[in-house]
Amino acid sequence: MKSLWSNKEAKDLSGVDLVVYTSRIIGANTNLVLWGGGNSSIKIVGQDHKGDECRILWIKGSGSDMRTIASKNFTPLRLDDLLPLATREKMSDEEMVAYQMKSVLDPKAPKPSIETLLHAFLPATHIYHTHADAICALTDTRNSRKLIHKVFGPSVALVDYVRPGFLLSKAVFEVYQNHPDLKAIILDKHGLITWGETAKAAYEMTIQMVSTAERFATAQMKGKAVLGPLQVKPLPLKKRQAAVAAIAPVLRGELSRNKRMVLLHEDASDLLKFIGSEKAKKVTQVGPFTPDHLMHTKPWPLLIECKNPDDPVALAEAVRKGCVQYRKRSTDYFNQYKPEGVTMLDPNPRIILIPGIGMFTTGKDVRAASIVRDLYLHTFPVIEAATAIDAYRSIPIEEICQFEYWPMENFKLSLLPPEKTFSRKIVLITGAAGAIGAAIAKAFIAEGACVILTDIDLKKAEELAKNLNQQSAGNHAAAIKMDVSDERDVHRAFEAATRIFGGLDIFISNAGIARTASVENLSLSDWERSLAVNATGHFLTSQAALKIMKTQGLGGAVVVVSTKNVLSPGKDFGAYSASKAAQSQLTKIMAIENAADGIRVNMVMPDAIFEGSGLWSKAIREERAKAHKIPVEEIEDFYAKRNLLQTKIQGSDVAEAVLFLSSDRAAKTTGAILPVDGGIKDAFPR
DSSP: OOOOOOHHHHTTOOHHHHHHHHHHHHHTOTTTOOTTOOEEEEEEEEEOTTSOEEEEEEEEBTTOOTTTOOGGGEEEEEHHHHGGGGGOSOOOHHHHHHHHHHHBSOTTSOOBOTTHHHHHHSOOSEEEEEOOHHHHHHHSSTTHHHHHHHHHGGGEEEEOOOOTTHHHHHHHHHHHHHOTTOSEEEETTTEEEEEESSHHHHHHHHHHHHHHHHHHHHHHHTTOOTTOSBSSOOOOHHHHHHHHHHHHHHHHHHHTSSSOOEEEEEOOHHHHHHHTBTTHHHHTTSOOSSGGGHHHHOSSOEEOOOSOTTOHHHHHHHHHHHHHHHHHHHHHHHHHHOOTTOOOOOOSOSEEEETTTEEEEEESSHHHHHHHHHHHHHHHHHHHHHHHHSOOOOSOHHHHHHHHTOHHHHHHHHTSOOOOTTTTOEEEETTTTSHHHHHHHHHHHHTTOEEEEEESOHHHHHHHHHHHHHHHTSOOEEEEEOOTTOHHHHHHHHHHHHHHHSOOSEEEEOOOOOOOBOTTTOOHHHHHHHIIIIIIHHHHHHHHHHHHHHHHTSOEEEEEEOOGGGTSOOTTBHHHHHHHHHHHHHHHHHHHHHGGGTEEEEEEEEOOOOTTOSSSOHHHHHHHHHHHTSOGGGHHHHHHHTSTTOOOOOHHHHHHHHHHHHSGGGTTOOSOEEEESSOOGGGOOO
16 A cells, blocks of 8 residues: 655644644545544644643544545544543443533534544554555454454454444553553454554554555455356446346335435446355345444345346346345344334345446435445455455444444434435436526536436536536536437437436426528428427427336426417417427326326426527527517517516526426426416416
8 A cells, every 4th residue: 555645745734734634645545444434633732711731632523534624623622531531441422422522622623533532542642543445354354363463463453343432442442551562453343543653653554554454465365266256247338238227217216215315336347246256145245344334335235136137127026026125134133133212224225236237326315325335345345355364254233233223323424414405306407508408407406406417519518517516516417418309319318317326306308499480481491300309309308207207116207398489479480389389288298197106297488588598599689689670689678578577587587497396395286387487468378
């Protein structure tokens, strides 16, 4: 393992700034810690609230991510308040937390780590705790104590597994007291603790220890078919992609019975080999390589058994059967091992392994599903290495359940921000790069949705996705090229969309074009192109969206961006008005046909949106100005003044209407028309 320490970068750092720096270079290596795992601390002399000198333990706040940690994520505690606890025989979690909170010097600081006392009791200035993959590959074996001594010798001690908290802190301190010449301590099934009087020394010891473990594990694996022969070969890429697109909505429907989940698919070559191996069925069900992963991954993944993963019918049956069995196993496990006073969590899996196809991970949003994915991408190599060394072992199943339902661990979930209106929802928008489509996309992203942006102009759609992801600090927007008038292209695009987030909850049919000419002068090509995009395109995309929603069995919402021209047509808009009228009529039929499946279908009818609109080209502006006998520069004001509210209509206005009709606030509304036109008397729905 390569050290990331830079003397140049660390030269002028001290105190909390120094532990922030070291924490970040630890967090930058995913083989050391992942997504909020690990811990770091520094002991310094500072001042309390009275200005008196005191010794301070600055420790990483609960749930903070070492990769992005800042000084505000550390908590200062009066060290001399904590040290007397080392003589206590026992202390409950609640007592320990309450005591620690009374020792916190800054009431605005985050809640201190559950491992605060461990860092307090060890005398070194700098202490780091990591869940290094290579270290866990050694501890997650049958004979971990003997193995640790063999690899590291007497200068490293192993502490038997104890859940984090007071007892573990005491156990670590007692081992250190008996052997003060130790250079590191390893926690069985739980990682590595290193220390030093300088940040560099403590960090470099982490790198040294992990590098030694890596070399040992690599040597043990060399030339071995650790998990036996491959039983299920990976499907060829195109077949694999087709299988993912077909099974994702089935799987998402099964996993979203309590709350909707986002799905991510992963098919790295090493992962496919692991999933398809002879021993995968056994080793994947042992348990997590560290209990810290439990709140994200659950105790074990669901492994789907299907002899023909390229047969969509057989695979769907296997997925449904597997999910039923998993829920029963989760329920039985909870009932047998649950601690008192807890309520059962969602019984569905977070990790689904399908030989030949890959892995699905789930979460309430992309970030949550990504955490699960990343954790398992580090779990399966640990399983493989531990199996090569001896045999993979996790903590006992009773302790797995106790840890999964442990209030101290689940407290981290309470630190997450509340879910937004469209969290857990997946939206697909056609014509997303245009003014209305972009406004709708921006509004959905702001309210927590995952959004698929489809447009014939892929470059513009990708730029929009990039901007939305930067603004939301996530990867909740994705772009796909799609010509709504091309049946094959629609099929390809919806397959691709399903592979990205796993399904679809809300479909916004927004793509459209406008061709202006009197009926007398309208060309056949303009007539046919208008029908192809505005009517046939709406039919093809709606059909594809409805099939996904029905496969999921979760209901859904379709919102069609129609036009005021359907109810109040204007001269020279024959092709546009007629094709949009066909779209609107089809939308009403869709509302009738899909209500029984919980799918609501509604329309918004905007008028004259100029801002960023591709419909209002220079030529159309000039043609409309001429028709109304006004200067072209007055065209926007003219359209604003003709509505009752005397107001300009913008894309954001349409977005507000779309979000309302897509939301639970409109849960009992289908087949409706919602005008967004400022009030056009001739266009009142009737």
